[in-house]
Amino acid sequence: GAVVSQHPSWVICKSGTSVKIECRSLDFQATTMFWYRQFPKQSLMLMATSNEGSKATYEQGVEKDKFLINHASLTLSTLTVTSAHPEDSSFYICSAAEQGDWSPLHFGNGTRLTVT
Amino acid sequence: GQNIDQPTEMTATEGAIVQINCTYQTSGFNGLFWYQQHAGEAPTFLSYNVLDGLEEKGRFSSFLSRSKGYSYLLLKELQMKDSASYLCAVKDSNYQLIWGAGTKLIIKP
Numbered sequence: 001g002a003v004v005s006q007h008p009s010w011v012i013c014k015s016g017t018s019v020k021i022e023c024r025s026l027d028f029q030a031t032t033m034f035w036y037r038q039f040p041k042q043s044l045m046l047m048a049t050s051n052e053g054s055k056a057t058y059e060q061g062v063e064k065d066k067f068l069i070n071h072a073s074l075t076l077s078t079l080t081v082t083s084a085h086p087e088d089s090s091f092y093i094c095s096a097a098e099q100g101d102w103s104p105l106h107f108g109n110g111t112r113l114t115v116t
Numbered sequence: 117g118q119n120i121d122q123p124t125e126m127t128a129t130e131g132a133i134v135q136i137n138c139t140y141q142t143s144g145f146n147g148l149f150w151y152q153q154h155a156g157e158a159p160t161f162l163s164y165n166v167l168d169g170l171e172e173k174g175r176f177s178s179f180l181s182r183s184k185g186y187s188y189l190l191l192k193e194l195q196m197k198d199s200a201s202y203l204c205a206v207k208d209s210n211y212q213l214i215w216g217a218g219t220k221l222i223i224k225p
Binding site for chain 1: 146147149156157158159160161164166203205213215216217218
C-alpha cells in the first residue's frame with residue numbers, strides 16, 4: 001500500500017529558530033501533498049495544500065511567510081516553520097494520495113514540534 | 117456551509133460491537149472516508165464508501181446512504197487496541213476533504 005514517510009518524528013527547538021519537516025511519498029508519486037496541524041484533543045486542521053512545481057495554497061489564517069512550503073519533486077514536500085515561537089508547538093502531519101479521485105489520503109507519522 | 121457531525125465520545129465493552137455514526141452536509145459528494153487515530157499518532161486509513169451500501173473489511177464495516185447524508189462505522193469483536201479516535205471525512209464537489217471532529221472510542225474490559 002501507499003506509504004508516506006515524515007521526518008523528524010519529534011523536534012525541540014528554541015524560540016526564534018527555524019525547523020524543517022520533510023514529507024516523502026515512498027512508493028507513489030504525489031503531485032499534491034497536504035499539511036495538517038493538530039493541537040491536543042482537537043481535530044485535524046488543514047494548513048496548506050502543497051503543489052509540485054508551483055506555489056502552495058494556504059488556508060485562511062495560516063501565514064505563508066511563517067510556514068514555508070516547498071514541493072520540489074513528485075515525492076518530496078517540505079514545511080519550514082520559520083522563527084518558531086512556543087505557540088507554534090503542535091503536531092504537524094503531512095499526507096498524500098495516489099492518483100485518482102477516490103484514492104484515500106495516507107498520512108505520515110507526524111512531527112511533534114516543541115518550541116521552548 | 118459544510119458540516120460533518122459525529123459523536124464526541126463513545127464507550128463500549130471489550131468483545132462487543134459498536135456503531136459510530138456520521139452525518140454530513142457538503143457541497144457535493146465524492147466519497148466518504150473513515151480513519152483511526154490513536155493518541156499522539158497520525159491517522160490511518162480504514163475504509164471508504166463511494167456508493168450506497170455496506171463495505172466490510174474484517175472486523176470493521178462501513179455503511180453509506182448518500183440520500184440521507186449518513187454513514188456509520190461498525191466495529192465488531194472489540195479489542196482494547198481499538199481504543200482510539202475515529203474520524204469521518206467527506207470529499208466535496210471540489211475533491212476537498214472535509215473532516216469531522218472525530219469520535220473518541222473508549223473500550224472497557
